Every structure is written in structure tokens, then in C-alpha cells.
Amino acid sequence: MALEKTWRWFGEKDNITLDMLRQMGVEGVITALHHIPNGEVWSVEEIMKVKNAIEEHGMRWSVVESLPVSEGIKICADDRERLIKNYQQSVRNLGACGVDTICYNFMPVLDWARTDLHYKLENGGESMYFDFPTFVAFDVYILKRPNAVEDYPAEIVEKAKVVFNSMSEEEAEKLAHNIIVVTQGFIDGVINGSIPDYKALFLEFIDRYNGYDKAKIRENLKAFLDDVIPVAEEAGVRLAIHPDDPPFPVLGLPRIIGQLEDYEWLLKANSSPNNGITFCAGSLSARKENDLLDIINKTAERIHFVHLRNTHLLEDGSFYESGHLFGSQNMVKLVKALLKEQKRRQTEGRKDFNMPVRPDHGIKMLSDYNNNYNPGYPLIGRLKGLAELDGLMHGLENNI
Incomplete structure (x- = not known):
């Protein structure tokens, strides 16, 4: 069985509609309540509006990306208690609505960077x-x-x-x-x-991060997990942290999820199976020391969500996004390992066996130039990536 094919959708303002996703063979939608300010509670009413719209088009809301972790939580500011309570309530509400996976990140200030x-x-x-x-x-x-x-x-x-x-x-x-x-x-x-x-x-x-090193941010992340994961367990929700992008220090800011040792620390910091990861091949491949296949093999049980794309690395630490299949990584080996893990879960009878996958970013091409898409999120380029990954998964299925 192939991984669930998903697509990141930016809501009603997105030029790419739910009707279009259904025509493209998308099975699950990755989205968020972008209209709600960071740190505020996602109400059941607002969650259900989006969930119902997705389901009316024959798909499911597979993963929330993202339920943002406010800066006040990352630095343990004076408003942390209020922000944590709001985050916990949003997790409860998502679980009550049947949305069971949340992708989030703990990157200070800057979510991702390209020049x-x-x-x-x-x-x-x-x-x-x-x-x-x-x-x-x-x-x-x-x-x-x-x-x-x-x-x-x-x-x-x-x-x-x-x-x-x-x-x-x-x-x-x-x-x-x-x-x-x-x-x-x-x-x-x-x-x-x-x-x-x-x-x-x-x-x-x-x-605001003056004096914060990696150890301090790790301490704050652990405190976040200890506050939120018990709520996630009760609500039937899995949390999946996204790696830093790029996965090395920039702007003097600590980066804490960028290599295998970071994942090993994370999974020990809170041992709950609800505390998991988003395996993002694109982000992780931007650090030449990373062995992505090794990361999959050593974190497989806690991979809750998958982003797939490739990069081409340069000697000085620069890189460019090279599409979904070809680049510095052997995508065949990575996808094979992910399919193997999903099959293992099914064999064990796990209800949470699925690992939704989305084509992450895409090459702008053809009619993409005629539309104002968000940076990295063109229609045709991502559809090409979805088709490539879908073909690769189905080609590998009988060899797992």
C-alpha cells in the first residue's frame, strides 16, 4: 500500500481549489486555520468548517500544518502560561473533530530561508x-x-x-x-x-534569543512537550516536529532539529508515541553530513508525516531545490524504507500505520508562470512531483 497522497492547501484564498485537488488524485489535505492569529485557540466551529469543506470534496484533513508554536513558548516569555493553555485547547478541539496529526516546528524567528x-x-x-x-x-x-x-x-x-x-x-x-x-x-x-x-x-x-544556546532551547522544547503531549494522548492526536530549514545555525540563532542526534534527543526527551517527527527529506538533505536513510531507519516508529523533495548541494554549504526525485539524495532508497515501515506497522495491526506524504515545494514550470502562487508552491511543478512520487511508490510496492 502506497503512502497516503496529500497536498498542502492554504485555504479559501489559495489559487488551487479543493475541486482541483480532487481531480488530481489527492487523498488527503494538509492545511491550517491561517486566519486565526498565532497563539489564539482554534475553536471546534472553525475547525469543522474546514474539515467539512475538505470531506465534501471526497478527501480527508490528514495533517494540520501548522499549529504554530508562538515565540513566547519558545523563549518561555511572561505570556507562556496563556499560550500553552491555548495550544492545549486547540489540540483538544482538533482531536474532538477527528483531526489526528499536527505538524509544527520550534525554529526561532525564521521558519525557512532562501536567498x-x-x-x-x-x-x-x-x-x-x-x-x-x-x-x-x-x-x-x-x-x-x-x-x-x-x-x-x-x-x-x-x-x-x-x-x-x-x-x-x-x-x-x-x-x-x-x-x-x-x-x-x-x-x-x-x-x-x-x-x-x-x-x-x-x-x-x-x-529576544540573546543568551539562548541549543541547550536552553532544548529545555524549552522539552517543557512544551511535557505540557502538550499528555493532552495530545488524551485527544488521540500525534505531534510531528518539522526539522529546521536549513538544518544548521543562521542569524546566530540556535537550531535544534537538524540531524540524527537531535531526533534521538527529542524521542528520549518525551517517550510517548504521540511525540513524533515530520521526516522532511528536503530540509534534512541540505546538511551534507546527514545520512537520510539512517535517520529513517533509526526513527521509523515515530515518523508521523513525510515531506519529499530533493536538493543539490554545493561545496560551500549552498544548495538549490532540484525537484522531487533527482538530486543529492537517492529518493528510491528513501521511499522504499518508508514503505517498508508502513507495511511493518500494518502487519503489527497498528491503527496509526499510515504516514501521509506530500510533494514538498516544486519547480515552477509551464502555466505556473501565469499565476501568483506562494513561493515554492506552484501547481504544475508540485503535480509533477506528486505523479513522480506516486509512480515510484507503486513501482516499489511489490518489492517490499
Whole structure:
């Protein structure tokens, strides 16, 4: 049995409709209540509006992505108690409505980062690119974060200086706006772009983590799990943490879910089977030391949700998104391991055997250029990825 084919849908404002998803063979929808501010309770009424709309189109609401973890929880601010109670109630309400899996992340301030949202591939398609020297140029010379130069290798800082000196003021401003606003605004980011001096506000958010190292953020994540997982168990809901993207430190911020040792820590920090992971091949593959097959094999029992795409890595830590099947990772081996785990669960009689999978991001192509899709989320490029992954899964099924 193939993994459940799902699709990330951004609600009624999404140019891609539920009617279209049904025509494409999507089985499950990945979405969130994007209209509810971070930290507020998701009511049963609002959850059911979305759930009913999805089910009326013959699909199910497979995974919530995401129920955002507010910054006040990540740093244990004065309003943490209120935010935790609201999060717990949202989990209860989702469980009561029959929505059983929540993808979330614990990334400080910045959810994900790319320096080029329109990177041209050789075939004419358009992808997204993280150029390490360009990102450092943003941090050191455009954002001007205090002491930022100390957080990067000297050779990268030198390259960053060359990159910055070649930029016009307009290009520098566009880079900052893309990193802080454009990539974050549609996923419940901390800054929506309505503030004129968004760079200053971004620096304020970063400064809140002054003195926080990896150990401290781990401590706060464990406290979050200890407060929320018991509620999730009672509600019949599984939590699946998404890895950091990219999975290495940026902006002087601690990154705590980016490699196998982080997952091993996470699963020991709270041993409940409801405390699990989102296996995101794209994010994890951006760190060259990561052995993704090893990560699957050693965390298999706690994989609740899957994102599949590939990347092409460069020597200096840069990378670009190379589609779903081909790149630095052997997608055949990864999908085979995931199918094997799902079959093992079925054989054991587990009710929660399924691991929903979605094509994560996609190459902009063909009529995608005629529509204003969210960065990384074109229609045709993702549909191509869905078809490729579906074919790969069905081709492997009889060999598991």
C-alpha cells in the first residue's frame, strides 16, 4: 500500500481549489486555520468548517500544518502560561473533530530561508536557492546584526562582502524583504510586511534569543512537550516536529532539529508515541553530513508525516531545490524504507500505520508562470512531483 497522497492547501484564498485537488488524485489535505492569529485557540466551529469543506470534496484533513508554536513558548516569555493553555485547547478541539496529526516546528524567528526565489534551472524551470555567501551578506551587511561576522567562517564572510559590494540598494532591499517577509508571510510568520521598518522589528525578535544556546532551547522544547503531549494522548492526536530549514545555525540563532542526534534527543526527551517527527527529506538533505536513510531507519516508529523533495548541494554549504526525485539524495532508497515501515506497522495491526506524504515545494514550470502562487508552491511543478512520487511508490510496492 502506497503512502497516503496529500497536498498542502492554504485555504479559501489559495489559487488551487479543493475541486482541483480532487481531480488530481489527492487523498488527503494538509492545511491550517491561517486566519486565526498565532497563539489564539482554534475553536471546534472553525475547525469543522474546514474539515467539512475538505470531506465534501471526497478527501480527508490528514495533517494540520501548522499549529504554530508562538515565540513566547519558545523563549518561555511572561505570556507562556496563556499560550500553552491555548495550544492545549486547540489540540483538544482538533482531536474532538477527528483531526489526528499536527505538524509544527520550534525554529526561532525564521521558519525557512532562501536567498533566491526565482533560481533558473538549465531546463528553464524556476526553483529556490540558498546561497550561503548571499545569506551572510544579508545578515552582516544589510541587516547589520550585531557581531554577526563572528558566527560565520572568515572565507564565507569575505565572499559575502564581495556579494554585497556588487548589489544595488534595490537588490539589497529585495533580498531582505524576500527573506524576512515574502517567505514567511503565508505561513504565519512573525512579520507580515505591514510594518515599514520590518528589518528593525526582525532584529528585535532575534535579540529576544540573546543568551539562548541549543541547550536552553532544548529545555524549552522539552517543557512544551511535557505540557502538550499528555493532552495530545488524551485527544488521540500525534505531534510531528518539522526539522529546521536549513538544518544548521543562521542569524546566530540556535537550531535544534537538524540531524540524527537531535531526533534521538527529542524521542528520549518525551517517550510517548504521540511525540513524533515530520521526516522532511528536503530540509534534512541540505546538511551534507546527514545520512537520510539512517535517520529513517533509526526513527521509523515515530515518523508521523513525510515531506519529499530533493536538493543539490554545493561545496560551500549552498544548495538549490532540484525537484522531487533527482538530486543529492537517492529518493528510491528513501521511499522504499518508508514503505517498508508502513507495511511493518500494518502487519503489527497498528491503527496509526499510515504516514501521509506530500510533494514538498516544486519547480515552477509551464502555466505556473501565469499565476501568483506562494513561493515554492506552484501547481504544475508540485503535480509533477506528486505523479513522480506516486509512480515510484507503486513501482516499489511489490518489492517490499
